[in-house]
Amino acid sequence: MKKSQEEQLEIQDIEIRLLVQAIYEKYGYDFRNYSQAHIKRRIVNRFHLSGMSSISQMIHESLVNHKFVDQLLMDLSINVTEMFRDPSFYKAIRVHVIPLLKTYPFIKIWHAGCSSGEEVYSMAILLKEEGLYSRTQIYATDFNPVIIKQAKDGIYPISRMKEFTLNYQRAGGKASFSDYYTANYESAKLLDSFKKNIVFATHNLVTDSVFAEVHMVVCRNVLIYFDRKLQDKVIGLFADSLAGGGVLCLGSKENLQFSGYYNNFDGLVTGERIYIKHYQE
């Protein structure tokens, strides 16, 4: 590789580090312990789209231009999700977790990093079908206020309903999925009855702390974006938030094996990354 290219790569890495630092110092959003390869891809993509002359210019722009920083926050958010994503996971919830939840008079669930809400509504539908929704409180959180607003609205492109319906059926859904939303020309809106027991709020897993004791934490495909140190910190948050016997649900490629909190949990459905927190000794 040519010397000049090597230097270019080195400079770019420094600029990216400084941009991440600037966003943290000015706005409090902390991406310093995210996957470096991921952050770099997202920032370089934005750089190419922005027409700016360098990533250093992006640093200045993000400090003075709130619109630009909002755009960057969207770039750095994980906003790919779907209803009943990984149907086998929801099937496992129905079979293995619902019987546990049924033993509680009142159920609290924290869905962390919920993005635009598709998986929150999936869980709400499942709980309703199992007769538990009326005694459940769901806290659905994400760090990005724009995305939380979308989640609250619960409006999704009609074009996605076919895929969601198929997922729902694969997840063991027996009803007609179209009964759960009202369709427009372009969009489908989840029924308001599913929103009744959900509180949507901003919460930053990196910088905020525990806010409630809950019986179940759902946080899927968020930890994969964090480095080991941050993963462990966030799993610690979940462990602190869960009551003894509470259920922790992670994404299908995430596991507790390397976490310092590994010994605080037992596998319930290990293949689906569903764990149970020990009761205190």
Next chain:
Amino acid sequence: MTPAKKYKVIVIGSSAGGLNALKTLLRNLDKGFRIPVIIVQHISPDSENYLIHILNDLNRLKVKEADEKEHLQPGYAYVAPPNYHLLIEPDQTFTLTIDERVNYARPSIDVLFETAAEVFREHLIGIILTGANNDGSHGLKRIKELGGMAIVQDPETAEVDSMPKAAVAACAVDHVLSLEEISAFLNKL
């Protein structure tokens, strides 16, 4: 520096027809082949990763699904899991993401190749095999830009020739070879 020491990692991208191509390529590697191989094969999002079982039976490199944060090791071939992008971190570990599809694909070959190129630079070999789209072309170009080697399956010998053709058009590739020739070439490294 001898060539044997130069190349430390191989990345392979394949799509339609890829399973057979990968079988041929891996089967013809020498028993003692040690350079780690990282594979993105386009695969249906909800499939079990059957690829791993099939390729493991070839009795050469140990084939496994790439786990998040896993460290690359000699003697292994890693396959990207269905429905996740596979990225290489500066510390030579894997990151998996659920980001948007790239070139209609997740995992995408470009995502693996581009991130691997930045980490391994002149120590990387990128190989594009059979496929029906143009995923991997950008990534292969990036590998070349950063001093790595680009190999493309001879479109004449590919089950589907669009992907190798697109790769050849995208950059000055070093070698255009049949599958057997690719294995023979790698064995001599």
